[in-house]
Amino acid sequence: MRSGMTFQVRPVSGSIGAEVYGVDLSTVDDEQFKEIHDLLVRHLVLFFPEAGGLTPEAHQAFGSRFGELEVHPFLPKLEGHEHIVVLDSDKGAKADVWHTDVSYVKHPPITSVLQITLTPEAGGDTMWSNQYLAYEALSEPMRELLEGTTASHVFAHPQGTFRSEVEHPVVRVHPVSGRKSLYVNRMFTKRILQLSRGESAALLEHLFEVSESPQRTCRYRWAPGAVAMWDNRATQHYAVNDYTGRRVGQRVTVMGDDPRGAEPRWPHFQEGAMAATVVKD
Ligand SMILES: O=C(O)CCC(=O)C(=O)O
Ligand SMILES: [Fe+2]
Secondary structure (H helix, E strand, O other): OEEOOOOEEEEOOOOOOEEEEOOOHHHOOHHHHHHHHHHHHHHOEEEEOOOOOOOHHHHHHHHHOOOOEOOOOOOOEEOOEEEEEEEEHHHOOOOOOOEOOOOOOOOOOOEEEEEEEEOOOOOOOEEEEEHHHHHHOOOHHHHHHHOOOEEEEEEEOOOOOOEEEEEEEOEEEOOOOOOEEEOOOOOOEEEEOOOOHHHHHHHHHHHHHHHHOHHHEEEEOOOOOOEEEEEOOOEEEEEOOOOOOOOEEEEEEEOOOOOOOOOOOOHHHHOOOOOOOOOOO
């Protein structure tokens, strides 16, 4: 375990994710916020096993340190809390396709903060994958081919209540770390627009496989009340649907930036900009 300025940090895999101990998320001061932020950019997913169940107010307050909170366009909300999405397996919330959150809008969220309030007896883990490493695993000619290409990201609600389609770069540059990451996902990305339909379908399938490869992932076993937060700009995630019984989570989501390259949203970070840990294949 590595001791940071104030916290203890334990990586959970060789390529992405770290547990953070010794922090009370309901009383984070400015210095602690900066440390958490830097750890998030470095490890891409942080786990707080000791969070012990944040109140809705504390959950929102912590999320809003990172920016304005999103009101999700259609997912169910916690009563009286429009910024807290409720993910209840009994109501069909099983995110068992690899994705980045809400990539079908113009400014996809920067980060999501999820606490699991009810865990099944066994199973119900979540996985994350590192999309810097996915990009870096591509050959040089493939990277050159993808440079400047864009893809459509689409979501159409089955009941016709919501539809959105946007175009994002296939490779994006993280505004804080400056690193490139692969930005296509199996749930929402439909087509690389500069390629023929057939070329796009074949290449997207390959890119999804690279994005989802186990060697670039971590897998987290939840205890009730644990909290995870991820950098949605350089990761994907997947909720393993291997359980019976009920599983419930609550999520706040921080409004996003422009994947085409935007001003850093957290300028203070620029001074000590660090590259996230590089783990090559
Ligand atoms: O249920 C989970 O573990 C993750 C669900 C999900 O995709 C999300 O909260 O964005
Ligand atoms: Fe998600």
